[in-house]
Amino acid sequence: MNHQIFIWVRLLCASFTVLWLLPYHVVAFELSTQALNQDEEKQAKRPLLEDFYQRPSSHQVTLSPDGKKIVWIYALDNKSLRHLMVLDLKTYKTIKLLTAPNIILPVWHRSSESLFVVTDTSIVELSLSDIHKRTTIMKFDKSTNQTFEKYDSRLDAIYYSENDEKSHRIFRLGRLEKPILLLESVETIRNFYHYPQKGTLFYSLHFNDRIEIFAKEQGKTRSLRTCDMIKRCSLKGVDIKSGKLFINSNAQSRIDALASLDVETKKEYLLLADPKGISDREHTLIRNGKHIYTSFFGDFRQFYSPISSVQSALKQLTLLFPRKNLKLQLNEGMTRWLVEVTGGNMQLPSYYYYSPETNNLKNITQLVEQKSPKVAEHNLIEAMPLTYKARDGLSVQSYVWLPKNTALKSAPLVTFVHGGPWKRLKGEYDVITQLLVSNGYIVFQPNFRASRGFGVDFILAGAKTFGQGKTHNDIIDGIETLLDKGIGNRDKLGIFGHSFGGFSVLGALAFEPNYFKAGFATAPPAQMPSFNSEKTRKKMGRSKPKRGFDRVHQDRVFLIDDRDQAEVDRLYSISPDAHKMAIKAPLIIAAGAKDIKVPVSDVKSFSLALKLANKPVSLFIDKQANHSFHWEPTWLSLTYLMEHFFAEHLGGQVHKSNEKTYQKYILEMEAFSTKEVKQYFTLNKGL
Template sequence: MIPIPTFIGALACCALLWPASLARANDSDAALHAAVAAERARPAAPRHPRTAFVSDHAPRAVQLSPDGRHVAYLRTQGQAHSLWLLPTQAGGEARRLLARTQAEQLLWSRDGRWLFVIAPRTLSILGLDGGGIRIPLGGSEQREVMRVDPSQPAAVVLRERVRDASGQRWRIVRLDAHGRRTPLWEDPHWVHEVAFDASGRLVALTRSEGDHNAIHRVDADGTLRSARRVEPMARASLLGITAQGDLLLRGDTGGNFKRVLRLDREGGLHTLHVDPHGEADLDGLALDPVTGQPLIASYRSTVAASYGIGPAEDRVAAISSHFAGRDLEIDVGRGPGAYWLVSERDSTLRDPRWHLYDPRSGAFRRILAQEVKASRPLPETALAQKIPFTYRASDGMRVHGFLLLPPGADPARVPLVAQVHGGPINHFRPGYDGIAQLLANRGYAVFQSNFRGSTGHGRDYMFASHGDYGNGRVQQDIVEGVRYLLAQGVGDPERVGIVGHSFGGYSTLLGVTFSPELFKVGVAGAPPADFGWSMKWLVDAGDQGARPDGSLIAMLRALSIDPTDPETYARLHAQSPVANAEKLRRPLLILAGGADRTVAIREVIHYAARLQLLGKQVSLYVEPGGGHSPVDPLPREAYVYLMETMLHSHLGGAKPDAPGVELRAYLQKNLRLVGPEFAAIAGSVRQSPRKAPQP
């Protein structure tokens, strides 16, 4: 029981805060209305092919060398890439270093003379003047690249497993550009990060210790000295060390938001930079290529913004002013005359734009424009602005979200689709989203909720779910966000749907099962039908459950969704879509990968079969050999075509373009259950019941 004086004091406090809170809510509503009006005033967008929204042919892994003299990048070529090198001096021609590679990540050596090219199974070390070696990754040693060694001219740090009769350990190895290996450390615990002093000596590491991580200093004789225990689900990534011996970190340990931190020798934690608006986690950080000190901090949970730290403050402010309103990633070249690389992104830019910035003159020069043009980018006029807003849940908590509207349309007369992100430890960002943009182009308003439990808005926000991931508080945030938008005049209340992938697919099943009066149709990609069972399977058999640091089970316990706890398991099952399958009254499309190692395909098929036996209207598509998400062009087109068709059939958005011969044949082969929405292309595929939706 709360003591009466405390209770009265709490009421008085609420009375004082209520007008300010109401003012914030009114300001948020007014900003949303203004943004909605601006979208309605825009010219209507022309229709574009569905493949244009999900294609991915622009340059990737674009990286500036530390000396600012070269930009390396990958050019997409079918299912592989080629590696190219562009001089930053005006007039320099790009040259190809590799004709074909499966690499997805590029790292520069500190001296700018070598490239570390990282593919799923191979590390290639390439010299700009020729020569190179290849090192296998993965395998029984589980070898992987941790980082470039900032203390050496040209070396990376590897982590690999060592197994013998006494068990297994984790070895940290320095590998230089010529293939020379230097063992640095062995540990029975999984080592996350390491830091070196200027001489190359290992001086600090972070490692997993049961349900938490810990930061240790390493003395010259190899003795570990505890520097900080990191709370469960907190982050404290080790960046490096200052000249004075303080450790540099990025994370949310010791506070709410992810930020730039300094851990002094006495264990004191100091914030070097945090979101000035107090609402977003740190999302990106650029370091000085010489000193390793933090130079640029970026935040992207609501409105994207980048800030210079110390000597970079004025230049970053100038760059941000030049690209006002854009999401920027900035890489800094070494020395006052070196070029900087600026990546310009936005919700209306499918493909980023890259620019070289000369810090001496303040001038900008665009690069890779022809590469982007070759990928046939969508015009910005065809894409919807992503509008950030907040709404108040029924328990008083402010919840974050985004809204996309078809340009030029009356917002009150368009169908509304709730798109739910995966994870759930994830969040929508203000950047480009292909599925959302496709739906907006087809005439739908799209609502993206960063419901409580999402990341990006601090630890308090993430833990505010209190494990209520069934038909409870988390799902309520999504439902109440839809109702909030309808009350603001956004969306036709008779034409509301819900879509999502992974956890978003699970939320979709919850929506059409428990809120059929609101959601008229659902499209669920890779959906767990029983969240408790799915998390237990993931721990026991899925790829993520095999993490060497045991972080998955620790994370689930910290979030109060431990599937090994009988009470939690029973609660999640009782609220699951599969246990309440008879309540489904709305048409449903399920999409899945036949070799998914995150959500078991047998769980998806079991749920679909149960719905079919109950006479529910369900369609099921399975990508043969597909993983958790479609990757290849044809499965990606199949995914969006099926979604378009399902939503058009029940919400009245634009009719999808007819599938080509190849796509039609692919769908006929891989549609396992077919509702009336897909009867025209089904051929001899077994039909799902043509049962009319119940009111």
């Protein structure tokens, strides 16, 4: 069956002053026979495109302090109402406690007999013995931006904050008490620990350019530790008996590790760094002043505990779930655990009730998650971790996803570049990745230098080289590593990315014009100097915050110092925008009209310059979308577009879908207007 998809888009006519509507030009896909002449029986067994977008219905799944109950928020797709559910782990009976449109977070009371329910307007306590008994603890004052901070089971007290033009304030609200103001600062307060019996409060303040840890004792305040973007630290817990703080620090290892800070001497002692010496500390459980466990994330999440019984249980669980990522919750006695399991080939998480004493592991997923995966696990692919050497010798971690029943040497290969650039990929389930792999593509996900999670030196290794620099080289070196191993067809290379990933797509096609055969970029800045200029920040509402962390300072340390003209000129010279006329491969660019990070005018300008030079570029702008395309119709339509785009240029397959809806939606995306063309010629007469 031969298919043609006709998508009408606005095109520039020869005079460049009038816009025509013509079929089958910029994005009209003559899909290859190989892509669409699939056996009808095999096609019928394949999931629909929409199936890959299934999301879990259960969220905030939380174990009670006694380990005998689980609570969670249940919400169906596109439904405003949320249901608060509780499961008795002895009888395995489920009860609906509450239905409301604005439930945000359930928090267990220390007795395990009641719950604090945080909504966007209030905090309400629910009794499990009488679900109709509801006590309003407080109603939020929106004028002062009141927000729930935490519940401290030691003191049976709730802490909340106020954050207005004047200051940031922390209050304690105990039973039968009026709110007590604990702390007020013109800076942002984070990670506070209160010990009223000793008159002590430990906390950290986030300044524009640093974090500082303080002790407030008997009304006197002392600074204990100061750190910044390079010398990092954060407060994680307190051992009040020994007078030591648990902190996250990279002072001794250059990767984030768990350390102890003596309150009196201010000396720091390393407690635990990644035994493999690769990854940053990810999460630490401190309970009653004791270190229970710490996790690190290299290829997958790994746990370490100084308690032998806990370490034994952690090792057992890791063996039971290889190449999976676990999240753990332990009851107060550490005798009952809730284990959440996720993985690259798991569309929805699984939940287990675990007893380390008996090594009994019970799957309770069907009791917690109302949905079943629309794409079965055997139809999905697990991530294969790969660490390779970049051309300068730096080790780079990545993931490779290999299609089933495919000759790898001849298979098309698509590189998926993450955003940030200070994000990282973790080998988890991803819609785009699984769609592409099921269509016969190899998918490569590099955690190039500057990706977070691998230490400050790894981030610094990519600083201020974005564009035709080291991060770009890492991506190319990873692809070459795969090709050298017989994985992927050199003549069928594609690339996809969002935000910084989209920036990398533009660069890949500009810097390597004969290497990639197709590129798909969403919300892409075309150059760092303009994106990070003071003018753009003001225009997009990204100016310096009133208090707390300043992204501008981070960008000036790691990305570009926009005050240094020589640096601005250098970074522009290696930007995709400076090399755009070298682009040869077909390119699709998509952006949101409501994007407050990347100016849509810059995206239009870049795209129009390519169009005027007769480059194979297509631009789609969604009037409803912001930077992250959270609106579902946008992502579904763009995914449909990407599937057919890569099928045309790389030869993969496509999934059945509600194609008429997506074609109609794509038609409605805004392209260029005559006015914009005239303005462009006025501003760029030399082109």
